[in-house]
Amino acid sequence: MHHIEPAPVRKTVTVRATPERAFDIFVAGMGEWWLKSHSLTASGQRTVVVEPFAGGRWYEIGNGGEEKEWGRVLACERPRRILLAWQLNADWVFDPEFETAVEVIFEPAVDGGTTVLLEHRDLANYGAKANEARVALDSEDGWTGLLGAFAARAA
Amino acid sequence: MTYEGRVLAALADPTRRQIFERLGTGRCSVADLARSLPVSQPAISQHLKVLKEAGLVHDTPSGTRRIYSIDPAGLGPLRQWLDRFWGDQLAAFKAVADRDEAI
Numbered sequence: 001m002h003h004i005e006p007a008p009v010r011k012t013v014t015v016r017a018t019p020e021r022a023f024d025i026f027v028a029g030m031g032e033w034w035l036k037s038h039s040l041t042a043s044g045q046r047t048v049v050v051e052p053f054a055g056g057r058w059y060e061i062g063n064g065g066e067e068k069e070w071g072r073v074l075a076c077e078r079p080r081r082i083l084l085a086w087q088l089n090a091d092w093v094f095d096p097e098f099e100t101a102v103e104v105i106f107e108p109a110v111d112g113g114t115t116v117l118l119e120h121r122d123l124a125n126y127g128a129k130a131n132e133a134r135v136a137l138d139s140e141d142g143w144t145g146l147l148g149a150f151a152a153r154a155a
Numbered sequence: 156m157t158y159e160g161r162v163l164a165a166l167a168d169p170t171r172r173q174i175f176e177r178l179g180t181g182r183c184s185v186a187d188l189a190r191s192l193p194v195s196q197p198a199i200s201q202h203l204k205v206l207k208e209a210g211l212v213h214d215t216p217s218g219t220r221r222i223y224s225i226d227p228a229g230l231g232p233l234r235q236w237l238d239r240f241w242g243d244q245l246a247a248f249k250a251v252a253d254r255d256e257a258i
Binding site: 007009011014015016017018022025029033034038090118120123126 | 241242243
């Protein structure tokens with residue numbers, strides 16, 4: 001694990017739902033809103049499951065019923081906070097030895113709604129895993145493939 | 156090599172990762188790095204050049220020396236992609252959460 005923190009990604013959004021409702025939509029209802037363009041399954045994303053406790057699974061269920069892990073739940077503190085381990089590497093493959101953290105905080109907003117703050121950190125670990133992959137790949141095609149596949153998903 | 160390729164290649168070399176991690180604990184000159192690592196100054200300079208080209212470190216002049224430090228935005232293209240990805244996901248979440256009336 002590095003001591004370096006390349007700057008984490010931080011995003012904020014304010015929603016009309018109360019913190020409890022916003023938390024439930026985010027966690028229990030993730031399958032309802034998560035963009036299906038990023039499915040890991042061949043049959044396409046049907047839903048996403050976040051088991052609402054520390055150590056819980058975080059996975060996608062395809063339309064064909066197949067399950068694909070995304071990571072796991074590190075902490076679940078309804079309605080204020082959820083901490084998830086995002087374990088899809090730069091090649092968009094689940095890797096149990098790759099871990100970045102996604103923390104989401106739900107704060108009451110002035111009008112009864114919720115301010116949702118998301119932070120994706122430990123991004124240096126993308127570099128660390130790429131180092132080990134290099135030993136296996138050991139070719140420039142492999143290198144451009146690693147982040148190229150990742151970037152291509154945005155197209 | 157693409158920009159992404161330079162970043163990954165820069166972090167792949169174990170000595171460069173040592174230098175990168177040492178800079179993570181504080182800004183250093185080349186001489187500082189040579190004192191704390193079992194690597195010659197010319198080799199350190201060469202490694203710093205690679206890290207700089209990958210956008211992972213930057214340097215500022217201090218008298219006749221140059222002081223190196225981590226560029227926290229250094230995993231640039233990856234961060235940019237993730238920034239857009241999470242922005243899109245949160246927008247999709249908001250679309251659903253905004254259907255609720257605040258109580």
